[in-house]
Amino acid sequence: MSELHSTVSPEELHAVHTPPGREVAVDLVGVHKWYGEFHVLKDINLKVHRGERIVICGPSGSGKSTMIRCINRLEEHQQGTIIVDGIELTNDLKRIDEIRREVGMCFQHFNLFPHLTILENLTLAPIWVRKMPKKEADELAMHFLTKVKIPEQAHKYPGQLSGGQQQRVAIARALCMKPKIMLFDEPTSALDPEMVKEVLETMVSLAEEGMTMLCVTHEMGFARQVANRVIFMDAGQIIEMNEPEPFFSNPQHERTRLFLSQILH
């Protein structure tokens, strides 16, 4: 694993570990969620500061996706408070729209729009949500496509791109909304191994720019390199939360140790 160590220079590593600000970007307080009888999230408490990078790991079905999907209201929580960028999530549709404008998200299966070209995928939200003129939106989209290193694919359709390219388009699509917070839900786990690196590199460069990020991922090399904190979840609870170094070298809980031993070997 951790092929990433070789890809990023020490200077970059230093840049990545600049301390985050004190302002709170995402605040989850006593959050509970049920699917019918099933208690998926149990008393989740998490404060993410602006500029902070959080990596969330844990066994499948532990509620990682559910937790980050609550942050932009793709899932509704039933108890507790979630405050994103100073706005509390309630049933008020206006607030939900407002929060979704500020929070970008990347999914395991990209969820690009297959009937639109790459460029249209990127400009859709700026044009319709931010009411940006088309020309300006095109320029913005090309800027971010260049950033994720695939400007030449702008006029193709998602189905014509490789998985890694599609995921980078998905990242660019989220960035076009100039989000303050980015959520990643296992962005590399549907990819062939040789494509994982290109997506992780894109995410690292995003981290270097100080983006607030919450990433569900099992790429521990990425976690070590980029994260300010690593969170381990199991059975709907946050079991352990620590800085990457102590988290990996000296996990406090038996379950964390077991999980890490399974994933690292």
Added chain:
Amino acid sequence: MSMTFDDGTFIRNEMVEPLPPPKQRIGAVAWMRENLFSGVLNTLLTVLGILAVVWVVPPLVRFMIIDAVWTGENREACLGPEVGACWPFIHAKFGQLIYGFYPISERWRVDIVFAAGALLLVPLMVLSWPFKRINAFLFFVAYPVVAFVLLTGGNINASAFLLERFGLIGGLVGDAQIGGVNLVFWVDYVLTTLLVMAAIGGLIALLGGSGRSAAITTLWVFLSLGLVIFIWDVDVGLDYVETRQWGGLLVTLVIAVTGIVASLPLGILLALGRRSQMPVVRLLSVIFIEFWRGVPLITVLFFATYMLPLFLPQGTNPDALLRALVGVALFSAAYMAEVVRGGLQAIPKGQYEGAMAVGLTWSQMMRLIVLPQALTLVIPGIVNSFISLFKDTTLVLIVSIFDFLGQLRASFTDPNWATPVTLYTGFAFAGVVYFLFCFGMSRYSLFVERRLNTSHRH
């Protein structure tokens, strides 16, 4: 990588004989062997197919062309033994088949409507031509309004909208007419608009929405509706032609086009309603869809024609054709709703999540992401509905509206053309006409499907 090739153990010393070239894959014989006679079953089917063609086609060609009578003034021409189709009969009845009993001196109005429809439809259907937005506006909004004025003559004499039905306005403004337009109606209309605006705005505001924008939306709806009514109400100097005088292909096309154009948006709304999170909306959509799907179209038409007047208040007696139109439109909307729902169900959840995550509102998500994909998927089903709607229009015959087929059957009773072959000729002609329309729709849908698919499927 340190493999060695130098021991020479697996290097050939002699060239292998080249393989024979693959069997001939071009040429008619090869094609036939591959596609028609590739096995026992296939050969059998091919033979049966050829037999069927031999059995059906020559008699048909003989009847319609070789033995057919092409000229003549009346039944005498088609009386001989062994005659085929009696085309002079179709020629003599052609006007009736197209226009029904529309006054001959006014038929130019129908011609204009046909021509304008074709002129607007063709550029709309060629996908690569520009100005789609304005073209669609002209075809779907301006054209029906103008066609209505041309076909009926306009000047609908709007006299009461809502309040006047309770006698609230007449007393206030008297019986004033300004330039042939009834003042009572327009005072009524404006007051009703204000009332409805206040009601809807207030309700939405109470429910926590933006009352102001709801009121403004209502105003726009009433403004555009008012404009349409006004255009229909002014006297443009055309003679009034009752819909009872319409007939033939004109009626077939009016019903089919209205049905098609109205059923798609209605069907989409119903399909969305049926999948809505709101229980009331969902329940109402389900009831509506299941009601119309559970009732035969004949029953709907009978009800609309003979029973509806019993329920409507005295004095309101909507036009018979209009009632049939509404019946057909709602009926086909219910079927369309189910077709569209099939498409909606095929859209993966990830598309909704992707759209929500970038901040699109619900209506933007539906309009820009979900519906374009869902509708593309169900084009075959949609066109299927259109085709069956087109053919079902013939059922209006039973409520005494004479569409193309009805007009044809009416012309059979003309003693001037009573021959043994009149019936066959008429139905052969009707078959060809219906086939051309339906086959055209079918081919066009295939073309659209292919165009939309090549662009983004793997």
